[in-house]
Amino acid sequence: MAIRIKLFLFCSLFCFVTAASAQQSSVDSAQIRGAMEFLASDALQGRGSGGHDELLAAAYLASQLREIGIQPAGDDGGYIQNVSAEFDFYREGKKQWNTRNVIGKLQGRDEKLKDQVILLTAHLDHLGVGKPVDGDNIYNGADDDASGCVAVLQLARALAHKKAPRRTVLFVFFGSEETGGQGNLYFLQHPPVPLKNIVANLEFEMIGRADTAVKPDELWLTGFDRSNLGPELAKHGAKLVADPHPGQSFFQRSDNYALAKQGIVAHTVSSFGLHKDYHRPSDDVSHIDFNHMKEAIHSMLGPVKWLANSKFKPEWVEGKKP
């Protein structure tokens, strides 16, 4: 009986503390909106891949990581990984390309698990300035992929809150995804941690608007049935379902794919409902559903925290590894 009373008191206290900390580490609407309004503003001129405006976005994301308390893991003690190399541009052939990634690291606290790395990513570039549509030539890329960058920042805030997770978490914003993933390819050749240590990658792409093909509060995961990562995250509270647009081959269309081809269990989280503003100047902040975005990010906090603290190592389903 005494034990039960003590247990009851302990549970009450524990639940109170848990509820209080959950409140503090939940997502912040004003932070989400503020970051979106900067990244997708006309001032950033559409964050064109490899250019000065992409660098502005990179510098902003780096400063945010600093403020949050994430350690730098780029070049020379900073957050930015400078990319300068020759890449194969399919139609145009090989050419020199300069871009940059932003890399931050939250060191795991568990001696046995800290060498295992969870990789959370988004791409910081978009299409820049281009052909005018209805008098607008700035391709702001609010949904694609300022929304993903902001999701990764919010996850960084939540994970850095109070004590670090047991596993190490890397936060990476890739440059030049829109031109073929040059930032990502360079990252794979110059990783800040051994690639074999990365147990899972979640790329966040286009979560700024709801997809009517799934329930309003759901997100989908590309290649859901290829590994046990999606189902396991769903078991731990993620409102994650299979990609309802298999004909679009989204698993192969983002930065997760190059990682997956290296063997890393890597998928993209999205709620892109094939809206007509895709890759048009009208993909701007005025078309973002901030309520959806907040709920979407919030729904991933608990499951990602669980993943960063667990021993669970996701695996490819037999025959489904790309």
Ligand SMILES: [Zn+2]
């Ligand atoms: Zn994108």
